Amino acid sequence: MSFFAGLACAYPVEQRETERLGSIAVTYGGGKGRLWRGDTAALILTPRAFTPEDRLDRLPAAFMGGMSHLVFDGRLDNRNELIASLNLPAPDAARLGDAALVMAALERWGVDACPRFIGAFALAWWNELDRRLVLDIATEAGQPVATHILSLTPFRRIIKDYFMICESYYAAIRSSTPSQIEAIDMGRRGIHNEGSQTLMDRLDGKIL
Structure with a gap:
């Protein structure tokens, strides 16, 4: 399982805060994490491949024209259903990891995409434009734990x-x-x- 952490602020993120995230990743994630730092948020992820598709993703990843960033860990059990709903050509979908499918769904449906995700996973989505953090978690059994939306405005x-x-x-x-x-x-x-x-x-x- 991958490790990820982050912070979202109503003020500019400082260097010392991202350095602390790096230390947390080493301590709890077992290695140096990949860091993304924005104006008012930062995300870090220490990757551990969970499914074959995980090797196709590189996180944290940007989407929505660079105004959104995602960290994701786990698996999607309804890949084929999501691919069909998104009208993705099979050759293109075969090159997408689960996180890339999640980003495509979030870009298409926004937070309404979250109930469509079936599997065992945790994700954090930071929307820089809206200053909004979305967390979505499901258990190993595929049961939803929580979907939480926090706007910092x-x-x-x-x-x-x-x-x-x-x-x-x-x-x-x-x-x-x-x-x-x-x-x-x-x-x-x-x-x-x-x-x-x-x-x-x-x-x-x-x-x-």
Whole structure:
């Protein structure tokens, strides 16, 4: 089985964060991973061939004109059905791994493609244009575990406000009174709590 991990942010991804992903891949994936780094997201995958078709894929992979990226591990049990639904010529389909079929389906149907995938797999799809992360998981028995869609757009204002308050806090330490510093810190905690609550609301009932 392959190992993959990633991060999605409402701010630009920093080099130290991708270096940490690399360390995680070595520790838990058993080797150096292949890394993709975008403006606000990064994905890493340490490949382990699971099916013969896996050798046809090179992940993380770009699609949708480079605005989407995918990591995938596992197998599709309904390749022929997907190939027929996508109207792919047999010679072309024979050269596609399961991940490439997944990308073709996502490009055709968007998130509505997820219920069409039958098999044992895990995937993460980052849509750079919409700032949206999609996770889809099914067990070894082919039973769906979860399909989760997380848009980071609602967090952009919160994170922007949080960084502005932090900058004010650091400036206040040098010249403001203790009461002024405390007021700024209370504002910082309020923004932090708002972000935490927004995240919990978005994940409610989706994370066990």
